[in-house]
Amino acid sequence: MSRNTLTFLKTYISSPDVTGAVAPSSRGLALALTSPLRAHKGPARILEVGAGTGPVTRVIGECMGPDDRLDVCEIQPELADVLERGPLSEEPLATARKDGRVRLIRAPIQEVDATNTYDFVISGLPFTAFRLELVREIVDVIRRSMKPGGVFSYFEYIALRALGRNLSPKATRQRVGPVSEFLDEMIATHQIKRQTVMLNIPPAYARHLVFTDSQNDE
Numbered sequence: 001m002s003r004n005t006l007t008f009l010k011t012y013i014s015s016p017d018v019t020g021a022v023a024p025s026s027r028g029l030a031l032a033l034t035s036p037l038r039a040h041k042g043p044a045r046i047l048e049v050g051a052g053t054g055p056v057t058r059v060i061g062e063c064m065g066p067d068d069r070l071d072v073c074e075i076q077p078e079l080a081d082v083l084e085r086g087p088l089s090e091e092p093l094a095t096a097r098k099d100g101r102v103r104l105i106r107a108p109i110q111e112v113d114a115t116n117t118y119d120f121v122i123s124g125l126p127f128t129a130f131r132l133e134l135v136r137e138i139v140d141v142i143r144r145s146m147k148p149g150g151v152f153s154y155f156e157y158i159a160l161r162a163l164g165r166n167l168s169p170k171a172t173r174q175r176v177g178p179v180s181e182f183l184d185e186m187i188a189t190h191q192i193k194r195q196t197v198m199l200n201i202p203p204a205y206a207r208h209l210v211f212t213d214s215q216n217d218e
């Protein structure tokens with residue numbers, strides 16, 4: 001097990017409801033999450049939320065053009081340290097960071113004060129581990145931060161919500177049920193594409209959404 005994976009696992013053990021996963025995402029999942037970004041032309045503003053040890057950050061770095069800008073948001077200081085030492089100090093992100101095109105935000109996404117700013121928001125946040133009020137608050141912040149037509153990409157583990165709703169202790173069922181309803185409605189209204197990634201622990205869906213009735217539309 002690599003040092004970064006061990007640090008990630010330690011944060012899961014100490015704060016399971018913040019880390020929300022036992023292992024970093026695979027390259028396959030990172031490629032799926034970045035597929036809309038890889039298809040874009042022209043300068044883009046990108047926000048990565050919940051970057052962890054940076055498997056998705058690395059792939060974002062690989063597909064950034066010379067005029068693209070990336071903000072990386074991570075709430076846990078020990079994981080932000082891993083990002084500093086790892087992907088953000090390695091090429092191509094190291095040079096982009098020196099040029100001022102990459103920023104690390106060591107704070108919760110709820111504190112990011114951006115309106116109509118990002119073309120792509122790529123999230124690793126574990127919505128299923130959160131309470132409904134927190135999910136609502138975070139989705140509001142993300143929607144406000146996006147330009148009209150921007151793409152919001154995130155992942156969820158296949159069947160995890162169904163397990164949480166049906167086979168968990170009562171307290172978990174009571175928390176996951178309303179979160180799941182909220183996510184189902186958001187997906188039904190805004191999802192433009194879903195990719196299944198079996199080569200991930202555990203297998204996951206990468207979901208891509210466009211908020212057509214964006215809070216920032218005129």
Ligand SMILES: C[S@@+](CC[C@H](N)C(=O)[O-])C[C@H]1O[C@@H](n2cnc3c(N)ncnc32)[C@H](O)[C@@H]1O
Nearest residue numbers: 018021024025050051052074075076108109124
């Ligand atoms: C499931 S992990 C995903 C990590 C990484 N993106 C990956 O795919 O391996 C979720 C990450 O979100 C971070 N996180 C949780 N709540 C957050 C918040 N409110 N704001 C920013 N980051 C948050 C956690 O610290 C953790 O690093």
